[in-house]
Amino acid sequence: MSIDMDTAAITILEQDEVQGGDPLESIARRLLIEIGEDPDREGLRDTPRRYARWWREFIDYDAGNLDTVFSSVASNQTVMVSGMRVWSLCEHHLLPFNCDLTVAYRAHDSLLGLSKFARIAHKHAHKLQVQERLVADIAAEIEEITKSPDVAVIGRGEHLCMTMRGIKTGAQMTSAVFRGVFRENSFERTELLSLMNGS
Numbered sequence: 001m002s003i004d005m006d007t008a009a010i011t012i013l014e015q016d017e018v019q020g021g022d023p024l025e026s027i028a029r030r031l032l033i034e035i036g037e038d039p040d041r042e043g044l045r046d047t048p049r050r051y052a053r054w055w056r057e058f059i060d061y062d063a064g065n066l067d068t069v070f071s072s073v074a075s076n077q078t079v080m081v082s083g084m085r086v087w088s089l090c091e092h093h094l095l096p097f098n099c100d101l102t103v104a105y106r107a108h109d110s111l112l113g114l115s116k117f118a119r120i121a122h123k124h125a126h127k128l129q130v131q132e133r134l135v136a137d138i139a140a141e142i143e144e145i146t147k148s149p150d151v152a153v154i155g156r157g158e159h160l161c162m163t164m165r166g167i168k169t170g171a172q173m174t175s176a177v178f179r180g181v182f183r184e185n186s187f188e189r190t191e192l193l194s195l196m197n198g199s
């Protein structure tokens with residue numbers, strides 16, 4: 001990188017700071033310069049603005065009211081929601097990973113509204129994460145809202161920090177949290193896994 005480029009980038013950052021500009025836009029401009037691009041060329045002119053907006057859209061995800069619970073009409077029933085794909089960002093490389101989630105809990109006193117599972121999943125995906133913490137965070141929130149200690153969350157994800165960087169294309173990571181009865185009782189866990197597999 002030439003000294004001129006560096007000086008130009010620093011000047012842009014300083015100018016933006018003085019003028020009260022958007023720091024995320026300044027970072028995007030700086031990034032473009034650092035990778036040898038001209039942020040003022042036609043295709044890139046609006047990129048810093050879009051970059052700033054996408055970060056805010058991603059981080060400011062509003063999950064809404066999550067604690068819609070109904071008094072249980074089916075105590076001791078296992079409830080499972082599967083096929084929920086979320087996108088998150090790997091905190092090591094700031095690259096996306098997707099995760100197909102299955103969430104289950106044993107309903108005791110409270111039933112959680114169906115849409116809330118996906119909302120909870122998105123809430124914990126819309127931040128810098130590692131997959132293990134993503135599934136653990138979702139399990140903890142479902143336990144907190146439903147007051148059921150019996151919760152399981154299984155995630156299967158593809159991490160672009162592996163596949164896109166050419167380390168291993170198509171590799172998938174599976175992580176699982178089993179709590180309460182699904183942890184302590186192997187029969188319950190096996191039944192859950194067979195439900196997951198559709199049998």
Ligand SMILES: Nc1nc2c(ncn2[C@@H]2O[C@H](COP(=O)(O)OP(=O)(O)OP(=O)(O)O)[C@@H](O)[C@H]2O)c(=O)[nH]1
Nearest residue numbers: 090091092093097129130131132159161162167173
């Ligand atoms: N356990 C776990 N690891 C992750 C996740 N996302 C990314 N990683 C890994 O985090 C590790 C970071 O390792 P470092 O050696 O610090 O980083 P690096 O030099 O970029 O490593 P490489 O990715 O092997 O090139 C890598 O092995 C990634 O594959 C995740 O969700 N869970």
Ligand SMILES: [Zn+2]
Nearest residue numbers: 090092093161
């Ligand atoms: Zn990564």
